[in-house]
Amino acid sequence: MQKILIANRGEIALRIIKTCQTMGIETIAIYSEADKDLPFVKAATKAICIGEPHVSKSYLQIDKILEIAKNEKVDAIHPGYGFLSENASFAQQVINAGITFIGPQPKTIKLMGDKIASRNAMEGAGVPVVPGSSQGLNTVEEACGLAKTIGYPIMLKASGGGGGIGMVLCDNEQALIKSYESTKKRAMTYFGSDKVFIEKYIEDSRHIEVQVFGDQHGNIVHLFERDCSIQRRHQKVVEESPSPFLSDNARQKMFETAIKAARAVQYTNAGTIEFIVDPEENFYFLEMNTRLQVEHPVTEMITGLDLVKWQILVARGEKLPLQQAEIAARGNAVEFRLYAEDPVRFLPSPGKITKLKWQEKEGARIDYGYVEGGTVTPFYDPLIAKCIFYGESRKQALSVALSFFEDFSLEGIKTNVPLFLTILESATFQKGEYTTSFLNKNVVK
Ligand code: MV4
Numbered sequence: 001m002q003k004i005l006i007a008n009r010g011e012i013a014l015r016i017i018k019t020c021q022t023m024g025i026e027t028i029a030i031y032s033e034a035d036k037d038l039p040f041v042k043a044a045t046k047a048i049c050i051g052e053p054h055v056s057k058s059y060l061q062i063d064k065i066l067e068i069a070k071n072e073k074v075d076a077i078h079p080g081y082g083f084l085s086e087n088a089s090f091a092q093q094v095i096n097a098g099i100t101f102i103g104p105q106p107k108t109i110k111l112m113g114d115k116i117a118s119r120n121a122m123e124g125a126g127v128p129v130v131p132g133s134s135q136g137l138n139t140v141e142e143a144c145g146l147a148k149t150i151g152y153p154i155m156l157k158a159s160g161g162g163g164g165i166g167m168v169l170c171d172n173e174q175a176l177i178k179s180y181e182s183t184k185k186r187a188m189t190y191f192g193s194d195k196v197f198i199e200k201y202i203e204d205s206r207h208i209e210v211q212v213f214g215d216q217h218g219n220i221v222h223l224f225e226r227d228c229s230i231q232r233r234h235q236k237v238v239e240e241s242p243s244p245f246l247s248d249n250a251r252q253k254m255f256e257t258a259i260k261a262a263r264a265v266q267y268t269n270a271g272t273i274e275f276i277v278d279p280e281e282n283f284y285f286l287e288m289n290t291r292l293q294v295e296h297p298v299t300e301m302i303t304g305l306d307l308v309k310w311q312i313l314v315a316r317g318e319k320l321p322l323q324q325a326e327i328a329a330r331g332n333a334v335e336f337r338l339y340a341e342d343p344v345r346f347l348p349s350p351g352k353i354t355k356l357k358w359q360e361k362e363g364a365r366i367d368y369g370y371v372e373g374g375t376v377t378p379f380y381d382p383l384i385a386k387c388i389f390y391g392e393s394r395k396q397a398l399s400v401a402l403s404f405f406e407d408f409s410l411e412g413i414k415t416n417v418p419l420f421l422t423i424l425e426s427a428t429f430q431k432g433e434y435t436t437s438f439l440n441k442n443v444v445k
Pocket of ligand 1: 155162200203205229274276286287436437
Protein backbone atom coordinates (compact mmCIF):
# COMPACT_ATOMS: atom_id res chain seq x y z
CA MET A 1 0.00 0.00 0.00
CA GLN A 2 1.80 3.09 -1.29
CA LYS A 3 -0.84 5.77 -1.51
CA ILE A 4 -3.91 6.51 0.61
CA LEU A 5 -6.65 9.06 -0.04
CA ILE A 6 -8.11 10.58 3.10
CA ALA A 7 -11.80 11.33 2.66
CA ASN A 8 -11.98 13.67 5.63
CA ARG A 9 -10.74 16.97 7.04
CA GLY A 10 -9.42 18.69 10.15
CA GLU A 11 -7.69 16.96 13.04
CA ILE A 12 -8.52 13.39 11.96
CA ALA A 13 -7.16 13.93 8.44
CA LEU A 14 -3.93 15.25 9.96
CA ARG A 15 -3.87 12.36 12.46
CA ILE A 16 -4.12 9.80 9.62
CA ILE A 17 -1.45 11.60 7.56
CA LYS A 18 0.96 11.41 10.51
CA THR A 19 0.69 7.64 10.72
CA CYS A 20 1.04 7.30 6.93
CA GLN A 21 4.27 9.32 7.17
CA THR A 22 5.71 6.91 9.75
CA MET A 23 4.81 4.00 7.43
CA GLY A 24 6.27 5.61 4.29
CA ILE A 25 2.83 5.86 2.67
CA GLU A 26 1.96 8.83 0.41
CA THR A 27 -1.25 10.70 1.19
CA ILE A 28 -3.81 12.45 -0.99
CA ALA A 29 -5.90 14.99 0.92
CA ILE A 30 -9.16 16.31 -0.45
CA TYR A 31 -10.33 19.66 0.86
CA SER A 32 -13.13 22.16 0.40
CA GLU A 33 -12.57 25.81 -0.51
CA ALA A 34 -13.22 26.68 3.15
CA ASP A 35 -10.36 24.43 4.34
CA LYS A 36 -7.58 25.44 1.96
CA ASP A 37 -5.31 26.85 4.69
CA LEU A 38 -5.71 24.10 7.28
CA PRO A 39 -2.73 22.04 8.50
CA PHE A 40 -3.97 18.75 7.00
CA VAL A 41 -3.89 20.28 3.50
CA LYS A 42 -0.27 21.30 3.95
CA ALA A 43 0.79 18.02 5.56
CA ALA A 44 -0.48 15.72 2.80
CA THR A 45 1.83 14.59 0.00
CA LYS A 46 -0.70 16.10 -2.39
CA ALA A 47 -3.94 18.00 -1.77
CA ILE A 48 -6.81 18.43 -4.18
CA CYS A 49 -9.65 20.92 -3.84
CA ILE A 50 -12.92 19.07 -4.18
CA GLY A 51 -15.43 21.90 -4.23
CA GLU A 52 -17.44 24.49 -2.41
CA PRO A 53 -17.64 24.48 1.39
CA HIS A 54 -21.04 22.84 1.89
CA VAL A 55 -20.58 19.12 2.70
CA SER A 56 -22.91 18.14 -0.13
CA LYS A 57 -20.49 19.87 -2.52
CA SER A 58 -17.31 18.56 -0.92
CA TYR A 59 -16.74 15.84 1.69
CA LEU A 60 -19.91 13.93 0.76
CA GLN A 61 -19.28 13.99 -3.00
CA ILE A 62 -18.86 10.26 -3.57
CA ASP A 63 -18.45 10.49 -7.36
CA LYS A 64 -15.79 13.21 -7.18
CA ILE A 65 -13.88 11.40 -4.44
CA LEU A 66 -13.85 8.17 -6.45
CA GLU A 67 -12.77 10.05 -9.56
CA ILE A 68 -9.82 11.64 -7.72
CA ALA A 69 -8.94 8.27 -6.16
CA LYS A 70 -8.80 6.65 -9.62
CA ASN A 71 -6.90 9.53 -11.24
CA GLU A 72 -4.34 9.51 -8.46
CA LYS A 73 -4.14 5.71 -8.53
CA VAL A 74 -4.50 5.42 -4.77
CA ASP A 75 -4.43 1.97 -3.20
CA ALA A 76 -6.84 2.74 -0.40
CA ILE A 77 -9.27 5.27 1.06
CA HIS A 78 -9.42 6.11 4.75
CA PRO A 79 -12.80 7.67 5.60
CA GLY A 80 -11.93 8.94 9.12
CA TYR A 81 -15.07 9.45 11.24
CA GLY A 82 -18.35 11.14 10.32
CA PHE A 83 -18.94 12.06 6.65
CA LEU A 84 -18.79 8.83 4.56
CA SER A 85 -17.22 6.61 7.22
CA GLU A 86 -20.40 4.63 7.93
CA ASN A 87 -21.90 4.78 4.47
CA ALA A 88 -22.11 1.16 3.28
CA SER A 89 -22.80 2.21 -0.31
CA PHE A 90 -19.66 4.36 -0.38
CA ALA A 91 -17.57 1.50 1.02
CA GLN A 92 -18.97 -0.84 -1.65
CA GLN A 93 -18.30 1.66 -4.45
CA VAL A 94 -14.70 2.04 -3.24
CA ILE A 95 -14.26 -1.73 -3.35
CA ASN A 96 -15.95 -1.96 -6.77
CA ALA A 97 -13.42 0.56 -8.06
CA GLY A 98 -10.67 -1.85 -7.07
CA ILE A 99 -9.58 0.30 -4.12
CA THR A 100 -9.20 -0.86 -0.51
CA PHE A 101 -11.71 0.62 1.94
CA ILE A 102 -10.00 1.08 5.30
CA GLY A 103 -12.83 -0.14 7.48
CA PRO A 104 -15.13 -3.11 7.95
CA GLN A 105 -17.09 -4.85 5.20
CA PRO A 106 -20.00 -2.90 3.65
CA LYS A 107 -22.49 -5.54 4.83
CA THR A 108 -21.34 -5.05 8.44
CA ILE A 109 -21.64 -1.26 8.14
CA LYS A 110 -25.16 -1.76 6.78
CA LEU A 111 -26.19 -4.19 9.52
CA MET A 112 -24.94 -1.91 12.29
CA GLY A 113 -26.58 1.11 10.67
CA ASP A 114 -29.95 -0.54 11.19
CA LYS A 115 -30.44 -0.38 14.95
CA ILE A 116 -33.28 -2.91 15.04
CA ALA A 117 -31.38 -5.41 12.88
CA SER A 118 -28.22 -4.97 14.96
CA ARG A 119 -30.19 -5.44 18.22
CA ASN A 120 -31.59 -8.69 16.85
CA ALA A 121 -28.20 -9.87 15.60
CA MET A 122 -26.65 -9.21 19.00
CA GLU A 123 -29.49 -10.82 20.90
CA GLY A 124 -29.12 -13.87 18.65
CA ALA A 125 -25.42 -14.01 19.51
CA GLY A 126 -26.16 -14.03 23.24
CA VAL A 127 -25.19 -10.40 23.82
CA PRO A 128 -27.53 -8.68 26.30
CA VAL A 129 -29.71 -5.96 24.77
CA VAL A 130 -32.08 -3.57 26.57
CA PRO A 131 -35.64 -4.99 26.77
CA GLY A 132 -37.51 -3.62 23.76
CA SER A 133 -38.77 -4.10 20.20
CA SER A 134 -37.52 -6.81 17.87
CA GLN A 135 -39.09 -5.11 14.85
CA GLY A 136 -40.27 -1.69 13.71
CA LEU A 137 -43.48 -0.40 15.29
CA ASN A 138 -46.52 -0.24 13.02
CA THR A 139 -48.98 1.79 15.08
CA VAL A 140 -49.05 3.99 18.15
CA GLU A 141 -51.32 1.38 19.79
CA GLU A 142 -48.65 -1.26 19.26
CA ALA A 143 -46.08 1.14 20.74
CA CYS A 144 -48.25 1.73 23.84
CA GLY A 145 -48.90 -1.98 24.25
CA LEU A 146 -45.20 -2.85 24.17
CA ALA A 147 -44.27 0.08 26.43
CA LYS A 148 -46.81 -1.13 28.99
CA THR A 149 -45.25 -4.62 29.05
CA ILE A 150 -41.74 -3.21 29.36
CA GLY A 151 -42.67 -0.51 31.85
CA TYR A 152 -41.97 3.24 31.68
CA PRO A 153 -39.81 5.22 31.23
CA ILE A 154 -39.00 4.09 27.68
CA MET A 155 -37.00 5.51 24.83
CA LEU A 156 -38.47 5.86 21.37
CA LYS A 157 -35.62 5.55 18.88
CA ALA A 158 -35.20 5.78 15.11
CA SER A 159 -33.84 2.54 13.64
CA GLY A 160 -31.76 4.50 11.17
CA GLY A 161 -30.46 6.84 13.89
CA GLY A 162 -27.62 6.44 16.32
CA GLY A 163 -25.35 8.54 18.47
CA GLY A 164 -28.39 9.95 20.24
CA ILE A 165 -30.00 11.51 17.18
CA GLY A 166 -33.68 10.83 16.71
CA MET A 167 -34.41 9.46 20.18
CA VAL A 168 -37.01 10.64 22.67
CA LEU A 169 -37.43 9.77 26.35
CA CYS A 170 -41.05 9.05 27.30
CA ASP A 171 -42.02 8.91 30.98
CA ASN A 172 -45.58 7.74 30.41
CA GLU A 173 -48.14 6.73 27.80
CA GLN A 174 -49.27 10.30 27.24
CA ALA A 175 -45.72 11.34 26.33
CA LEU A 176 -45.33 8.36 24.01
CA ILE A 177 -48.56 9.17 22.15
CA LYS A 178 -47.44 12.77 21.86
CA SER A 179 -43.98 11.88 20.47
CA TYR A 180 -44.83 8.92 18.25
CA GLU A 181 -45.77 10.61 14.96
CA SER A 182 -43.25 13.45 15.23
CA THR A 183 -40.42 10.99 15.95
CA LYS A 184 -41.38 8.93 12.88
CA LYS A 185 -41.53 12.07 10.77
CA ARG A 186 -38.15 13.29 11.99
CA ALA A 187 -36.67 9.82 11.40
CA MET A 188 -37.91 9.97 7.80
CA THR A 189 -36.40 13.42 7.26
CA TYR A 190 -33.02 12.65 8.82
CA PHE A 191 -32.46 8.99 7.98
CA GLY A 192 -34.75 8.31 5.03
CA SER A 193 -36.64 5.68 7.02
CA ASP A 194 -39.50 6.18 9.48
CA LYS A 195 -38.80 2.88 11.24
CA VAL A 196 -38.89 3.47 15.01
CA PHE A 197 -38.60 1.15 18.00
CA ILE A 198 -38.84 1.13 21.77
CA GLU A 199 -36.34 0.30 24.49
CA LYS A 200 -36.66 0.43 28.24
CA TYR A 201 -34.90 3.57 29.42
CA ILE A 202 -31.96 2.72 31.66
CA GLU A 203 -31.83 5.33 34.42
CA ASP A 204 -28.70 6.74 36.09
CA SER A 205 -26.65 5.03 33.43
CA ARG A 206 -23.11 5.18 32.24
CA HIS A 207 -22.10 5.05 28.63
CA ILE A 208 -19.11 2.74 28.32
CA GLU A 209 -17.72 1.41 25.06
CA VAL A 210 -15.20 -1.28 24.17
CA GLN A 211 -12.68 -0.87 21.35
CA VAL A 212 -12.42 -3.99 19.22
CA PHE A 213 -10.24 -4.92 16.27
CA GLY A 214 -10.54 -7.73 13.77
CA ASP A 215 -8.36 -8.93 10.91
CA GLN A 216 -9.27 -10.82 7.73
CA HIS A 217 -8.02 -14.09 9.23
CA GLY A 218 -10.72 -14.31 11.90
CA ASN A 219 -8.66 -12.89 14.77
CA ILE A 220 -10.49 -10.49 17.07
CA VAL A 221 -9.13 -8.63 20.10
CA HIS A 222 -10.42 -5.92 22.41
CA LEU A 223 -8.41 -2.85 23.39
CA PHE A 224 -10.17 -2.13 26.68
CA GLU A 225 -12.94 0.35 27.39
CA ARG A 226 -13.63 4.07 27.29
CA ASP A 227 -16.08 5.79 29.60
CA CYS A 228 -17.97 8.40 27.56
CA SER A 229 -20.63 9.31 30.11
CA ILE A 230 -19.80 13.00 30.08
CA GLN A 231 -21.93 14.21 27.21
CA ARG A 232 -24.13 17.15 26.42
CA ARG A 233 -26.96 16.87 23.94
CA HIS A 234 -25.40 13.59 22.82
CA GLN A 235 -22.16 15.36 22.08
CA LYS A 236 -19.32 13.70 23.98
CA VAL A 237 -17.19 16.20 25.90
CA VAL A 238 -14.82 14.06 28.00
CA GLU A 239 -13.80 10.43 27.53
CA GLU A 240 -11.49 8.38 29.69
CA SER A 241 -10.00 4.97 30.24
CA PRO A 242 -10.15 2.96 32.40
CA SER A 243 -13.72 3.77 33.45
CA PRO A 244 -13.59 4.97 37.07
CA PHE A 245 -16.88 3.15 37.71
CA LEU A 246 -16.49 -0.42 36.47
CA SER A 247 -15.37 -3.20 38.79
CA ASP A 248 -12.74 -5.58 37.41
CA ASN A 249 -15.34 -8.32 37.32
CA ALA A 250 -17.85 -6.34 35.21
CA ARG A 251 -15.01 -5.03 33.04
CA GLN A 252 -13.83 -8.56 32.17
CA LYS A 253 -17.40 -9.61 31.41
CA MET A 254 -17.83 -6.56 29.18
CA PHE A 255 -14.65 -7.39 27.22
CA GLU A 256 -15.79 -10.98 26.71
CA THR A 257 -19.20 -9.75 25.55
CA ALA A 258 -17.66 -7.25 23.13
CA ILE A 259 -15.50 -9.99 21.60
CA LYS A 260 -18.56 -12.21 21.31
CA ALA A 261 -20.44 -9.38 19.57
CA ALA A 262 -17.61 -8.71 17.11
CA ARG A 263 -17.15 -12.42 16.41
CA ALA A 264 -20.85 -12.84 15.65
CA VAL A 265 -20.53 -10.46 12.70
CA GLN A 266 -17.00 -11.59 11.70
CA TYR A 267 -15.87 -8.06 12.30
CA THR A 268 -12.81 -6.69 10.53
CA ASN A 269 -10.86 -3.48 11.20
CA ALA A 270 -11.55 -1.02 14.06
CA GLY A 271 -14.94 -1.02 15.76
CA THR A 272 -16.58 0.05 18.97
CA ILE A 273 -19.27 -1.72 20.94
CA GLU A 274 -21.31 0.77 22.94
CA PHE A 275 -22.88 -0.40 26.17
CA ILE A 276 -25.29 1.31 28.50
CA VAL A 277 -24.47 0.37 32.10
CA ASP A 278 -26.92 0.57 35.01
CA PRO A 279 -25.96 1.36 38.64
CA GLU A 280 -25.66 -2.38 39.42
CA GLU A 281 -23.19 -2.78 36.55
CA ASN A 282 -25.64 -4.66 34.34
CA PHE A 283 -24.71 -3.71 30.82
CA TYR A 284 -26.58 -3.86 27.53
CA PHE A 285 -25.53 -3.50 23.90
CA LEU A 286 -26.68 -0.16 22.45
CA GLU A 287 -24.97 0.11 19.10
CA MET A 288 -21.78 -0.73 17.26
CA ASN A 289 -19.81 2.03 15.58
CA THR A 290 -18.10 0.72 12.49
CA ARG A 291 -15.38 3.35 12.24
CA LEU A 292 -12.34 4.76 14.02
CA GLN A 293 -13.79 6.97 16.76
CA VAL A 294 -13.00 10.53 17.71
CA GLU A 295 -11.86 9.31 21.14
CA HIS A 296 -9.48 6.58 19.90
CA PRO A 297 -6.40 8.43 21.30
CA VAL A 298 -7.53 7.55 24.83
CA THR A 299 -7.02 3.89 23.92
CA GLU A 300 -3.72 4.68 22.19
CA MET A 301 -2.40 6.38 25.32
CA ILE A 302 -3.10 3.47 27.66
CA THR A 303 -1.98 0.74 25.23
CA GLY A 304 0.87 2.51 23.45
CA LEU A 305 -0.56 1.32 20.12
CA ASP A 306 -1.24 3.24 16.90
CA LEU A 307 -4.81 2.37 15.91
CA VAL A 308 -4.55 3.99 12.47
CA LYS A 309 -1.49 1.86 11.75
CA TRP A 310 -3.45 -1.22 12.80
CA GLN A 311 -6.30 -0.20 10.50
CA ILE A 312 -3.93 0.04 7.55
CA LEU A 313 -2.17 -3.27 8.35
CA VAL A 314 -5.45 -5.13 8.68
CA ALA A 315 -6.91 -3.49 5.55
CA ARG A 316 -3.98 -4.74 3.49
CA GLY A 317 -4.62 -8.26 4.67
CA GLU A 318 -2.07 -8.63 7.43
CA LYS A 319 -2.74 -10.38 10.71
CA LEU A 320 -3.35 -8.30 13.83
CA PRO A 321 0.11 -7.32 15.12
CA LEU A 322 -0.62 -8.64 18.63
CA GLN A 323 -2.65 -11.36 20.27
CA GLN A 324 -4.92 -10.59 23.20
CA ALA A 325 -2.43 -11.84 25.80
CA GLU A 326 0.24 -9.51 24.38
CA ILE A 327 -1.91 -6.39 24.75
CA ALA A 328 -1.73 -4.55 28.05
CA ALA A 329 -3.20 -1.34 29.39
CA ARG A 330 -1.22 0.90 31.67
CA GLY A 331 -2.15 4.12 33.48
CA ASN A 332 -5.05 6.47 32.82
CA ALA A 333 -5.92 8.68 29.88
CA VAL A 334 -8.57 11.36 29.56
CA GLU A 335 -9.61 13.33 26.48
CA PHE A 336 -11.27 16.74 26.30
CA ARG A 337 -12.87 17.81 23.04
CA LEU A 338 -12.02 21.44 22.40
CA TYR A 339 -14.86 23.07 20.50
CA ALA A 340 -15.35 26.53 19.04
CA GLU A 341 -18.51 27.13 21.03
CA ASP A 342 -20.14 29.66 23.29
CA PRO A 343 -19.52 28.27 26.80
CA VAL A 344 -22.79 29.69 28.10
CA ARG A 345 -25.25 28.99 25.31
CA PHE A 346 -23.42 25.93 23.90
CA LEU A 347 -23.80 27.12 20.33
CA PRO A 348 -21.05 26.92 17.70
CA SER A 349 -18.85 30.01 17.70
CA PRO A 350 -17.07 30.14 14.36
CA GLY A 351 -14.48 32.77 13.49
CA LYS A 352 -10.77 33.43 13.19
CA ILE A 353 -8.40 32.03 15.81
CA THR A 354 -6.16 35.05 16.39
CA LYS A 355 -4.04 33.38 19.06
CA LEU A 356 -3.41 29.73 19.83
CA LYS A 357 -0.61 28.76 22.19
CA TRP A 358 -0.03 25.89 24.53
CA GLN A 359 2.80 24.48 26.58
CA GLU A 360 4.08 21.07 25.52
CA LYS A 361 3.82 18.83 28.56
CA GLU A 362 4.86 15.35 29.55
CA GLY A 363 1.71 13.23 29.25
CA ALA A 364 -0.16 15.71 27.03
CA ARG A 365 -1.07 14.91 23.42
CA ILE A 366 -2.88 17.48 21.29
CA ASP A 367 -4.51 16.29 18.08
CA TYR A 368 -5.25 19.61 16.40
CA GLY A 369 -7.01 20.58 13.21
CA TYR A 370 -6.23 24.30 13.30
CA VAL A 371 -3.27 26.51 14.13
CA GLU A 372 -3.08 30.20 15.01
CA GLY A 373 -4.51 32.35 12.21
CA GLY A 374 -6.92 29.63 11.08
CA THR A 375 -10.65 30.16 10.72
CA VAL A 376 -13.34 27.87 12.09
CA THR A 377 -16.13 28.05 9.53
CA PRO A 378 -19.81 27.25 10.13
CA PHE A 379 -19.83 24.43 7.58
CA TYR A 380 -18.48 21.59 9.69
CA ASP A 381 -18.25 20.23 13.22
CA PRO A 382 -16.53 22.99 15.24
CA LEU A 383 -13.94 20.66 16.82
CA ILE A 384 -10.66 22.58 17.07
CA ALA A 385 -8.54 19.95 18.78
CA LYS A 386 -8.59 16.97 21.08
CA CYS A 387 -6.54 17.34 24.24
CA ILE A 388 -5.51 13.98 25.67
CA PHE A 389 -3.73 13.58 28.98
CA TYR A 390 -1.95 10.60 30.43
CA GLY A 391 -0.86 9.69 33.93
CA GLU A 392 0.23 6.61 35.84
CA SER A 393 -2.86 7.29 37.97
CA ARG A 394 -6.16 9.04 37.21
CA LYS A 395 -5.23 11.78 39.63
CA GLN A 396 -1.99 12.35 37.76
CA ALA A 397 -3.74 12.50 34.37
CA LEU A 398 -6.25 15.04 35.70
CA SER A 399 -3.48 17.12 37.19
CA VAL A 400 -1.68 17.26 33.81
CA ALA A 401 -5.01 18.33 32.25
CA LEU A 402 -5.58 21.09 34.79
CA SER A 403 -2.10 22.55 34.44
CA PHE A 404 -2.41 22.38 30.65
CA PHE A 405 -5.67 24.32 30.53
CA GLU A 406 -4.50 26.83 33.10
CA ASP A 407 -1.87 28.17 30.75
CA PHE A 408 -3.63 27.42 27.50
CA SER A 409 -4.48 30.45 25.39
CA LEU A 410 -6.85 30.72 22.48
CA GLU A 411 -8.20 34.08 21.34
CA GLY A 412 -10.57 35.36 18.67
CA ILE A 413 -13.38 32.89 19.22
CA LYS A 414 -15.18 31.38 22.19
CA THR A 415 -14.34 27.85 23.28
CA ASN A 416 -15.51 25.33 25.86
CA VAL A 417 -12.30 25.52 27.92
CA PRO A 418 -14.27 27.13 30.80
CA LEU A 419 -16.44 24.00 30.84
CA PHE A 420 -13.32 21.81 31.14
CA LEU A 421 -12.18 23.78 34.17
CA THR A 422 -15.61 23.44 35.80
CA ILE A 423 -15.53 19.69 35.15
CA LEU A 424 -11.97 19.31 36.47
CA GLU A 425 -12.89 21.22 39.63
CA SER A 426 -16.04 19.19 40.28
CA ALA A 427 -15.80 16.79 43.24
CA THR A 428 -18.15 14.35 41.47
CA PHE A 429 -15.81 14.24 38.48
CA GLN A 430 -12.69 13.99 40.62
CA LYS A 431 -14.19 11.03 42.44
CA GLY A 432 -15.20 9.45 39.12
CA GLU A 433 -18.81 9.19 40.28
CA TYR A 434 -20.44 10.78 37.26
CA THR A 435 -23.25 9.36 35.12
CA THR A 436 -24.64 10.51 31.76
CA SER A 437 -26.65 13.25 33.53
CA PHE A 438 -23.51 14.80 35.11
CA LEU A 439 -23.36 17.91 32.93
CA ASN A 440 -27.09 18.61 33.21
CA LYS A 441 -27.13 18.12 36.97
CA ASN A 442 -23.83 19.60 38.04
CA VAL A 443 -22.64 22.06 35.50
CA VAL A 444 -25.32 23.43 33.22
CA LYS A 445 -28.04 25.21 35.10
C1 MV4 B 1 -30.20 4.87 25.88
C2 MV4 B 1 -30.10 5.39 27.19
C3 MV4 B 1 -30.85 4.80 28.17
N1 MV4 B 1 -31.67 3.76 27.88
N2 MV4 B 1 -31.00 3.84 25.65
C4 MV4 B 1 -27.34 8.05 23.70
C5 MV4 B 1 -26.32 7.77 22.63
C6 MV4 B 1 -26.85 6.62 21.88
N3 MV4 B 1 -25.84 5.77 21.38
C7 MV4 B 1 -27.73 5.92 22.86
N4 MV4 B 1 -27.94 6.81 23.97
C8 MV4 B 1 -28.64 6.41 25.05
N5 MV4 B 1 -29.49 5.37 24.86
C9 MV4 B 1 -31.72 3.31 26.63
N6 MV4 B 1 -32.54 2.28 26.37
C10 MV4 B 1 -29.22 6.46 27.40
C11 MV4 B 1 -28.51 6.98 26.34
C12 MV4 B 1 -27.62 8.07 26.65
C13 MV4 B 1 -28.11 9.32 27.04
C14 MV4 B 1 -29.46 9.60 27.12
C15 MV4 B 1 -29.91 10.86 27.50
C16 MV4 B 1 -28.99 11.86 27.84
C17 MV4 B 1 -27.65 11.62 27.76
C18 MV4 B 1 -27.19 10.35 27.37
C19 MV4 B 1 -25.82 10.11 27.31
C20 MV4 B 1 -25.38 8.87 26.95
C21 MV4 B 1 -26.28 7.86 26.62
